Amino acid sequence: MKDNAKCFIKIGKGIYEEITYEELEKRRKIVNSYNEKKFIYIHGMLLEVSKKEYEDYYTEIERNRYCKKVLQKLQVVSIEELNSDEDMNDKEVIADISKDTEFEIERKIEIEQLRKALLKLDKEEYKMIRELFFNEKTMTEYARNTGCGISTIFDRKVKVLEKLKKILKV
16 A cells, blocks of 8 residues: 555544554554554545444455356356447357347346345345355255254245345346
């Protein structure tokens, strides 16, 4: 990080002090409590956040990274990528009639919609769906791993699927 990059240190509820990264490093050497402060990197700046905000932020980043990996395995193409024709300049496109292109595009759109819907679930709901559907765990296995009863897991699963249905407006 650049020495003159901005850092915002929380000095009160909703009140921040702006310092440089170089100043932050000096303070970390002098005052031990500065080593325990949590920061998130936003638009080239560091912003001090609570431990919970820090954990939530990086949990969401990991969740997005996981979703991207799943989508890459499924070879999903976003609408933006379909609209981009920078690789197609001066090239002819030959249709493969052996494939149902319309079906494939619809499938990819549905997968993209599902990915966005999954990101709207809370952490526990997402974890349950991932375990039951993507990792193919049985409800009995999941109940055993979480320490909950199978009827509780069934009820939660039904509620989460209903929530996804509403998000997807199926």
